[in-house]
Amino acid sequence: MFQILTPSGALNQESPLEVEMIRRLYRAMVFARTYDRKGTALQKQGRLATYAPFEGQEAAQVGSAAALDPDDWMAATYRDGAAMWMQGYPLELLLAGRTGDERGGSPPVHVPVLPPSITVGGHMVHAVGLGWAAKLRGESRIAITYFGDGATSEGDFHEAMNFAAVFSVPCVFFCQNNGWAISLPREEQTRSETIAQKAIAYGMPGVQIDGNDLLAVYQTTKEAIERARGGEGPTLIEAVTYRLGPHTTADDPGRYRAEGLTEEWRRRDPLERVRLFLSEREVWSQSWQQQIEKEAAEEVDLAIERAEGMSPLGPGEIFDAMFESLPPHLARQRAEATQQ
Amino acid sequence: MFQILTPSGALNQESPLEVEMIRRLYRAMVFARTYDRKGTALQKQGRLATYAPFEGQEAAQVGSAAALDPDDWMAATYRDGAAMWMQGYPLELLLAGRTGDERGGSPPVHVPVLPPSITVGGHMVHAVGLGWAAKLRGESRIAITYFGDGATSEGDFHEAMNFAAVFSVPCVFFCQNNGWAISLPREEQTRSETIAQKAIAYGMPGVQIDGNDLLAVYQTTKEAIERARGGEGPTLIEAVTYRLGPHTTADDPGRYRAEGLTEEWRRRDPLERVRLFLSEREVWSQSWQQQIEKEAAEEVDLAIERAEGMSPLGPGEIFDAMFESLPPHLARQRAEATQQ
Amino acid sequence: MTVRNIAQAINDALDLALAKDSDVVVMGEDVGRTGGVFRVTDGLRDRYGADRVIDSPVAESGIVGVGFGMAVGGLKPVLELQFMGFSYPAYDQVVNHVARIRNRSRHRFSAPLVIRIPYGGGIGAAEHHSESMEAIYTHVPGLKVVVPATPYDAKGMLLAAIEDPDPVIFLEPIRLYRAVKEEVPEGWLTQPLGEARVEREGEDVTLITWGAMTKETREAAVLLEENGISAEVIDLRSLVPLDIETLTESVQRTGRAVIVHEAPRTGGFGAEVAALLQENCLFDLAAPIRRVTGWDTVFPLKRSEHHYLPGAARIAAAATQVMEV
Amino acid sequence: MTVRNIAQAINDALDLALAKDSDVVVMGEDVGRTGGVFRVTDGLRDRYGADRVIDSPVAESGIVGVGFGMAVGGLKPVLELQFMGFSYPAYDQVVNHVARIRNRSRHRFSAPLVIRIPYGGGIGAAEHHSESMEAIYTHVPGLKVVVPATPYDAKGMLLAAIEDPDPVIFLEPIRLYRAVKEEVPEGWLTQPLGEARVEREGEDVTLITWGAMTKETREAAVLLEENGISAEVIDLRSLVPLDIETLTESVQRTGRAVIVHEAPRTGGFGAEVAALLQENCLFDLAAPIRRVTGWDTVFPLKRSEHHYLPGAARIAAAATQVMEV
Ligand SMILES: Cc1ncc(C[n+]2csc(CCOP(=O)(O)OP(=O)(O)O)c2C)c(N)n1
Numbered sequence A, B: 001m002f003q004i005l006t007p008s009g010a011l012n013q014e015s016p017l018e019v020e021m022i023r024r025l026y027r028a029m030v031f032a033r034t035y036d037r038k039g040t041a042l043q044k045q046g047r048l049a050t051y052a053p054f055e056g057q058e059a060a061q062v063g064s065a066a067a068l069d070p071d072d073w074m075a076a077t078y079r080d081g082a083a084m085w086m087q088g089y090p091l092e093l094l095l096a097g098r099t100g101d102e103r104g105g106s107p108p109v110h111v112p113v114l115p116p117s118i119t120v121g122g123h124m125v126h127a128v129g130l131g132w133a134a135k136l137r138g139e140s141r142i143a144i145t146y147f148g149d150g151a152t153s154e155g156d157f158h159e160a161m162n163f164a165a166v167f168s169v170p171c172v173f174f175c176q177n178n179g180w181a182i183s184l185p186r187e188e189q190t191r192s193e194t195i196a197q198k199a200i201a202y203g204m205p206g207v208q209i210d211g212n213d214l215l216a217v218y219q220t221t222k223e224a225i226e227r228a229r230g231g232e233g234p235t236l237i238e239a240v241t242y243r244l245g246p247h248t249t250a251d252d253p254g255r256y257r258a259e260g261l262t263e264e265w266r267r268r269d270p271l272e273r274v275r276l277f278l279s280e281r282e283v284w285s286q287s288w289q290q291q292i293e294k295e296a297a298e299e300v301d302l303a304i305e306r307a308e309g310m311s312p313l314g315p316g317e318i319f320d321a322m323f324e325s326l327p328p329h330l331a332r333q334r335a336e337a338t339q340q
Numbered sequence C, D: 001m002t003v004r005n006i007a008q009a010i011n012d013a014l015d016l017a018l019a020k021d022s023d024v025v026v027m028g029e030d031v032g033r034t035g036g037v038f039r040v041t042d043g044l045r046d047r048y049g050a051d052r053v054i055d056s057p058v059a060e061s062g063i064v065g066v067g068f069g070m071a072v073g074g075l076k077p078v079l080e081l082q083f084m085g086f087s088y089p090a091y092d093q094v095v096n097h098v099a100r101i102r103n104r105s106r107h108r109f110s111a112p113l114v115i116r117i118p119y120g121g122g123i124g125a126a127e128h129h130s131e132s133m134e135a136i137y138t139h140v141p142g143l144k145v146v147v148p149a150t151p152y153d154a155k156g157m158l159l160a161a162i163e164d165p166d167p168v169i170f171l172e173p174i175r176l177y178r179a180v181k182e183e184v185p186e187g188w189l190t191q192p193l194g195e196a197r198v199e200r201e202g203e204d205v206t207l208i209t210w211g212a213m214t215k216e217t218r219e220a221a222v223l224l225e226e227n228g229i230s231a232e233v234i235d236l237r238s239l240v241p242l243d244i245e246t247l248t249e250s251v252q253r254t255g256r257a258v259i260v261h262e263a264p265r266t267g268g269f270g271a272e273v274a275a276l277l278q279e280n281c282l283f284d285l286a287a288p289i290r291r292v293t294g295w296d297t298v299f300p301l302k303r304s305e306h307h308y309l310p311g312a313a314r315i316a317a318a319a320t321q322v323m324e325v
């Protein structure tokens, strides 16, 4: 399993990133964690519908998204808020979606990120189409898709991988193997020893990496992106990580997994090893940590305020984005709905 | 690629079968080819709806099915008449199905073979369920499923392979890679170098064999069946062969492939090498050949006669197998249909 | 007799079926260890083992296709698809195989399985978690499609579905899982599939519904009563086969009908009911049959779902208009 | 003007679209080298290259899901699913993504693609090759569903579908591909989606149909005329959006309606038409609206398909009965 930064903050090999950049990505991970914890807290207060926490997966998401160009496409899931945010998806829209507002699915025009996929597996083919469209249109952008270990069992994963390889589509398959698909452990999801080796079935390169290692994630994804952009086709990356929290706020992991395992993974925290690395180089301090945590909290609070401040859609508005323009039967139903 | 019997009829290693048994399987291949050619001819006369010839694939089907126990389940396709027949499916029913009669899908009670799958890919999961049912019920039977290179691109192939491996289901995945899925060549179906290597994605053994070699097919399938029956789980077999004829009688291969390639494969005819082997051992003669061809023709003709002799289903009968007993709305529709 | 909600009644039925018949297996995502996302299968894995209460990989087509093979092979699988919005990947298996094997093989093979699908909105869930697409199943020849709305029916109809020699799509109204409680007899009991239930008798107008909407419709009947309108409420329970006799008799008597469902209107099962009723009772009708339904939109997210779901007021208003014709 | 059959008219439309707009791509199984199993895409790969006329692997969900991504990414894919019976593996992508992305993203993203699906029986094909399951698409909010029955409409509606900013399910009646010929103008032309076509005017009864059944229905109208019954024949052409005005006007005038489709009766799109017509014209109706349809059975194989498909005689008989009420 490819690793650059060890849990104790030491380097196995040269870092692909300057220290200053690592410091910025560390800050991003702190933001992500702050957002994530507030998401869970908000849901507990009944202010979000459900929330799927990604605590423990920050390096996988931040490190990979950091390797993208701003106009690269992204198709990710309900658990990939950090990656989406890195690619420009506003926090307030991520949250708006979670409050149960369709406008959360509408990022600004310059943000090339699809709304999060709620169905498992169905969005990977979309990334293949996005990358392929870019290729045919002569654009240099590539597409990345994020998905979990569970999603690899869906038929659509297979079809996505196969199309991508056959047509040498510029895209990157980024699997966060976080050990669980709701209550199903990775070992019962599939008998293949690694998820990375599934790439062999498609004649595609596959690589397993330490998903809690920001630098390994960054470097591997960067290489895959370069391959894609260079016309060499897709890559499957398996980032081995762990979902420290529940599946969603509606889930009770106590029903299916031992606390011990989670504790073990806590000791491989993706933020901590970067902190040790920075600290070693004297570019981390307690006061800076407090400062970025404060900045993060403020930014997230502002996003919450904005999300909750959106006045709800009216009864007519649920019709208005079904088609570019309202066909007669919908216009009639809209009238019926709004006159009540 | 595993091979025992070379195209010139020589053995690369010891034969897994006695000569007498090889002689019987040769006879079966002659029967199969006779049936297949008559099928095409009948369709040309308008007596069958469409027909999907398997010429060139006789060793793959006969050799693998010969390794089954009589009560092993089989889920195969429109092109697997020889394998189905080997496992007891009456020729007249295979033909009846092709004339467009549902009763062709109803083999005798002791024949554990599903009606041929017309959808590509959907039936492999069925074999997994059949094998699994046997396992849970404490039966010693296993299940085999036949499918093509094209079918491996369907999501259901992936889900079947994964379920089978995760639950260590006693079944065998037998892929006849015949080079084409209608007009799509194998190389454009998937970028994996072999189909066998797709097994790696599921932690399942996969093996590529010369599908025109009766003995390699027999031995490999036998081993896979023994693994399955012994509780060691599923195997993927890729039998490399070639569809010498058109996809179906409605297809014109001239639109997508060069005759030269087909000619090349004709020289690797699966019957011829067995004939050479038998001839070498002086258990083949021209007169015997004529005799078995005559027996085959008679048996097939009888089957045709029986299939065509079935009096067609009446208008009421199309309702009668929808449910075990007719629900009221169908009874009403049946009355409406029959009174006209 | 124990007071049970619908989730508990289904759990009880599964428990009885697993205990009675070793060929019964339960399979689906998360049905084992964690007892299903709605805890409907809670405790069953502990009682019957991981071989019979099977946590499957995340693969709906596989669940149904493998379950189909199991059924043909002699088992009686009760499959769970987690939400109706996740049932579509299995649609091919349902239409092309589950619904057809008996006909394809002229009775030689059959697939006596049950597919349990939680469906419907009202709990403010994420996208795809609130769908009510029963019409894509009722249109498929070879399937029975049922929807219990009470704990008694949930238990009795599930056991009937498991006993049924043919495949049954068993829809479970999510919103009612814990909202309705009643005494349900212990032990094996079956409620025949194909019989509607007259939930409330009335004389002026017939309100026809099923599943979660029985609650709103019952409430509408109360509102109507306050305004002097006597509404008969019929819970279909079984969509296929449909108890058209009970409906026809009622509408012939009242001369008016309102059909209520939460699925989108166009092509919803209400269209079939309306089409049949006008065939059977055209000259009894004093007013056109009305449909009060979800709109032809995507089921909205939490903040807007109240704009979408038919409620008692909307139903009562429609019935009142029907009375005014 | 050239005389073209439906297959040729579609080929002409695709040719024009590929020539006009470099964002148009055609993708499906066997659409390239061999020009599709019905030769509808014949010659296009030679003209526009394998990059734009794409032979896909055998994977329907992939075709639609990848095509969806292409559409979101700026292309205008025209996807082919080989037969309607093989469209179900893609159903999840159609319902959960194709039909929803505009709403999910409040217009930020859209999927302007066309899914061409040959459908219907009458050619004695193998199982799954004769299905007419339009109702599983018409019920899905967010889709347009159209069915041309003439070469002119095939060309004009396909070009309109390609121009449409939203996804269109484009159903092609297999039986008519080569059975109907007419002069079709050269060059770009569009036939707006959402307008029914009065195929034949009449006074006594309105026969409503679409797709392949227009032929049988037209023949039934001739039979009826011989018996002194003047039948109006309306070809819906577009199921969603539905031109209910044209239907309502006609039925208000004739007072009688027969709906003809080859799909199974229960929950077929005819149910929706009947439900709407009784809503709009109850008091104009002199007889219940009848449906002449395929039965609620699996579509039979060749030797029995004549028992299943509505023919002119069955349609005429039903209309005659309707006249006798
Ligand atoms: C098609 C589909 N089936 C089932 C579900 C229910 N479901 C939601 S998340 C999940 C598990 C996914 O596991 P994984 O892919 O590992 O992602 P993770 O949640 O671990 O990030 C399931 C089964 C769904 N959303 N979509």
Ligand SMILES: Cc1ncc(C[n+]2csc(CCOP(=O)(O)OP(=O)(O)O)c2C)c(N)n1
Pocket: B079, B118, B119, B120, B121, B147, B148, B149, B150, B151, B152, B178, B180, B181, B182, B243, B247, D029, D058, D060, D082, D086, D089
């Ligand atoms: C689900 C589905 N999609 C498409 C088809 C149409 N079709 C019939 S055979 C075929 C090619 C199958 O190729 P392969 O699996 O290699 O089998 P072969 O015909 O070569 O034996 C296709 C695409 C189908 N029958 N079912």
Ligand SMILES: [Mg+2]
Pocket: A148, A149, A150, A176, A177, A178, A179, A180, A181, A182
């Ligand atoms: Mg996971």
Ligand SMILES: [Mg+2]
Pocket: B148, B149, B150, B176, B177, B178, B179, B180, B181, B182
């Ligand atoms: Mg093939």
